[in-house]
Amino acid sequence: MPRLSVCGIQFSFLVKTNYLALLCLLLSLTMAAQPISFTVSMDNPAAHYFRVVMQCHNLAGKTIDLKMPVWTPGYYQRLNFARNLDSFAVTGENGRALAWEKTDDNTWRVHSNDAATLTVAYIINTRRAFVATPFLDSTRGYISPAGVFLHPAGQLHQPVQVIIQPFRAWKNVATGLDTVAGKPFTYAASDYDMLYDCPILTGNLEELPPFTVSGIPHRFIAYNPGNFDKAQFTNDLKKIVKTASAIIGHIPYKQYTFIAIGPGAGGIEHANSTTISFNGAALHSPEGRLRLLNFIAHEYFHHYNVKRIRPIELGPFDYDNGNRTKMLWVSEGLTVYYEYLILKRAGIAAEEDLFRNIRSNITAFETKTGKLHQSLAEASYETWRDGPFGRTGDSVNKTISYYDKGPVVGMLFDFAIRHETNNQKSLDDVMRRLYREFYQQKKRGFTEEELREVVESTAGTKLDELFEYIYTTREINYRKYLAYAGLAMDSGYQLTRMQHPDALQASILKTWLGEK
Ligand SMILES: [Zn+2]
Known part of the structure; x- marks a missing residue:
């Protein structure tokens, strides 16, 4: 077909000459717009696994390779997420089972034979409560998305929809993903890079009162944050965001979410969120408070330095092999330097803290x-x-x-x-x-x-x-x-x-x- 935007005279001409071809085209365009969708459920969280159902439409071909990343951006180590995937099964139209095989550690080749719809079911076993890895137990579920969601090889540009079905006793979901209006716990990502950049936390979570900087909302949502002076902490958080964003002079996101996954160590930066280990009890001592706020300022400043100000090698991401750069001293080293400056300039740390x-x-x-x-x-x-x-x-x-x-x-x-x-x-x-x-x-x-x-x-x-x-x-x-x-x-x-x-x-x- 010469054009996709059929209108006016061209349309009526085409209707007469090749009605069937046009109908097929329009139908396939409509269907191609259907995002890949995932439903994640967790009926028995004490057993530590997520149940995932993935639906894809119109992935033409005799075979389709479905892949799990081997790493997650921000944590430059191979994590072999695929080894946690179990009970893989795939069906075509009418629930017909399709043959499949593993072709390497992180690839499932499905013999799809041009099936219009694929339904893929699997479970993700979880082992470790950590910012880079998915985790589920009777208290909360944490989805590190690169460790949970498969992608069709070569199709990272596809839009994706995610429906979370929290365990029945849980009320909240926190994520940087956009919500889908009118559908509870349903989220949209414009492509897989966005999906893999947006972790999801569910449980009975505690949210601190949100605040705005330059009119843009910022939220802090936590699993088991402990007891601490929440007003003072929110005040500190706001100072950090104000000081850090004043360095660059522009805030690029529509909203930002600090997702605190509970006590532990480590954090990972994302474009409009960060997941951080967090224990509010650390705020009770002056040293503990500075250490924790330094860490939070670090993860926050990363939304500039590494997510947007970045070495050329760190995008697009190669989820099979990782991306190597000689400039992590900029992305990580300078982010450490700026965490110190941010706390000092925000009036949270003193000169001697910076020197120390x-x-x-x-x-x-x-x-x-x-x-x-x-x-x-x-x-x-x-x-x-x-x-x-x-x-x-x-x-x-x-x-x-x-x-x-x-x-x-x-x-x-x-x-x-x-x-x-x-x-x-x-x-x-x-x-x-x-x-x-x-x-x-x-x-x-x-x-x-x-x-x-x-x-x-x-x-x-x-x-x-x-x-x-x-x-x-x-x-x-x-x-x-x-x-x-x-x-x-x-x-x-x-x-x-x-x-x-x-x-x-x-x-x-x-x-x-x-x-x-
Ligand atoms: Zn860092």
Whole structure:
């Protein structure tokens, strides 16, 4: 057919000449628009498995490969979700069973013979309550979507609908997915990338009063959050969102949800939500409060830095093989750096808290032999092999953690840019430019060369030595860069203010700390 938008004269002409062909086309267009749908139920949560029914329409072909991701973006490790899938069965029209076979660890090949509709049923056994893995027990269900939802190979662009049927005693579902009007617990994703980016928590959940920043709603919904001062916590959360979003100057989502999955460790960032381990009792001590708020600021800032400001390799995602980049020092290291700055600038942390955090990163990096063997770029690239914090258990430690060296080098870049521009520009300008020029305008990530160009053109000069700290194991000259901000460091890596800073040093320190 020459056109899909049939209208007016063309339409009546076509009706006369080829009515049947047109009818077939319109019918197939209507049916193709039908999303792939999933229904997830959990009748017996104590048995730790979700029951999943998937329906697909009009996936033409003699065979269709259905695939489960091997990892989930944000957690750069193979998790082999497919091993949790059991009791796979597939039927075509009229409930006719279809043959299928496994063709590799995460692929189910269905002999569909052009069936117009496929109904696929399976269960997902769950093992571990963790942000990256699905989990179900008698108290709550957590759907880490890459570990629950199959996709037809090569069809990640398909729209998806998800219906959650919570256990009968449960009242709530929390997710960043859009709701479908008029249908309870029914959610829509424009494609699989969105689906895999939106975890779902169900149970009898507690929601704190929502708040808005720049008119945009933010929610905090938790399983078993414990007892703590909820008004103070919400106030802190709002300060974090305000301060973080002021750094970039734009909020890209329609709403944001903090999904707290209960006590534990770890969090994963998403475009309009984050799932975090959370225990409100930690808020009772000043140190525990700062640690928890640092962690939340980190996960929140990631919706900019890694979800939108991102290395070119981190999209589109390869759910079969993972995506490797040499720039996790930007995505993770600079996010650690910004969590410290956000808390300080929000008035939650004090100067000594910021200094203590930087000191702990420098100490962790400088006191291990890995610094002589592995660069930041290599640590980023090898995270799939070494783990997020570097290897442990080797006789000689030859790896480093980008969570330690990354924020430290980020701070030195920040000081250098401020120094070179007479305190007119900073690392914030780099982040804003990356957001505007790549995420908003080019709608893609940046290459290593492009990142370097943005950093150096913001500074107005080459920064060769600092980039050597990224690509080589060259010893870091802390004294030189700290002095730009009127800071010194003692032999125990403790930062201190210089006694008599000059005017530029004093003004850099002041703006860096967010002081008026
Ligand atoms: Zn992170």
